[in-house]
Amino acid sequence: MRHWGRWNHGWLAAICLLSTGLLYAAEVVRVGGAHFPPYVIKSNLNESSGLLPQLLDSLNQVQDDYHFTMLPTAIVRRFSDLQRGRIDMAIFENPEWGWQGIDVAAVDMGLEDAELFVARDEEGRDQGYFEQVQGKRLALYRGYHYGFAGFNSDPEYLTQTFNANLGHSHDSNLLMVLRGRADVALVTRSNLYDFIKRNREHARALLISERTDQVYRHHAMIRTGAPISPERFAELLEELRLKGELARIFSPYRIAVMPVVADNSTAIDAVD
Known part of the structure; x- marks a missing residue:
């Protein structure tokens, strides 16, 4: 009986601990x-x-x-x-x-992060290149809201109004610029410098805007x-x-x- 009492007491204690744990389980x-x-x-x-x-x-x-x-x-x-x-x-x-x-x-x-304009660095090209995006081939991220477009993310609007190519990769958009398939890519500052850190060979080939599309x-x-x-x-x-x-x-x-x-x-x- 003594062993039964000890076992019963231990069993009840375990149930209490379990109940307490369930009661205070993290949401x-x-x-x-x-x-x-x-x-x-x-x-x-x-x-x-x-x-x-x-x-x-x-x-x-x-x-x-x-x-x-x-x-x-x-x-x-x-x-x-x-x-x-x-x-x-x-x-x-x-x-x-x-x-x-x-x-x-x-x-x-x-x-706080920001959206930057990025182009291929070429002779004679400076910050003035980013003053006007209309008429340039843009590489944008599908589904994103851009300040220059009034935060309208509709794909049809962006492609027809801004001659935009919509992709699903910032890296791909930057490579399009480097390979001459796009004139300007819009990239978050955080992703841009992560890309440069991973691709040091491309760092000097990029012209990065001082102008921001949006700071958010x-x-x-x-x-x-x-x-x-x-x-x-x-x-x-x-x-x-x-x-x-x-x-x-x-x-x-x-x-x-x-x-x-x-x-x-x-x-x-x-x-x-």
């Missing part, structure tokens, strides 16, 4: 991961790398209430995935990139009803900022880590 937050180098890089093996997985790892290490996990999506599909609850948030976004009319809250992440602050777009509130997510980002984690992850890619104002979340109302 899963599903973050959309669309191919967006160097933020998300999808390989042919369906595996993903890049800055987003690093950020999610840091978010998971700094607290135990939430478990951030990446769920694959696509540039053009991320809006519907968030609206129907397949993902809880989209990160490295801008409220002007098609989010108007969608019921989300935008959290300023305090990360990255936002997290969080759906209404998500497991985490915009305010709590902003607090976690601030904790990572103070620990130097954001600088460690993003500074090597020339993504500026900027100060954030106290109230950095904005609701974007849905259109009826």
Whole structure:
């Protein structure tokens, strides 16, 4: 009976521990991961790398209430995935990139990147080459919103109005410029310098604009009803900022880590 009592006590203790663990299990937050180098890089093996997985790892290490996990999506599909609850948030976004009319809250992440014009460096060509893109052969990323085009990402509009070739790779667009198949490519600053780091032989062959198409602050777009509130997510980002984690992850890619104002979340109302 003594052994039975000990076994029964141990069994009850295990049940209590299990129940406590279930009660305090971390809530899963599903973050959309669309191919967006160097933020998300999808390989042919369906595996993903890049800055987003690093950020999610840091978010998971700094607290135990939430478990951030990446769920694959696509540039053009991320809006519907968030609206129907397949993902809880989209990160490295801008409220002007098609989010108007969608019921989300935008959290300023305090990360700043830019879109640059890039051409092949040729004799007699200088910064004046970038003053006018009309009439030039453009290499653009399909689904992206560009400032010079009024943030209109419609493929037909871009091809007909700006003689644009729309691809799915920044690297391919830069190679088109280098090979003379396009006059100008628009590339994010972070991806451009990652490309140069990986392809040193091309560095001197590129003419990079001082002019920017757009300078943007990255936002997290969080759906209404998500497991985490915009305010709590902003607090976690601030904790990572103070620990130097954001600088460690993003500074090597020339993504500026900027100060954030106290109230950095904005609701974007849905259109009826």
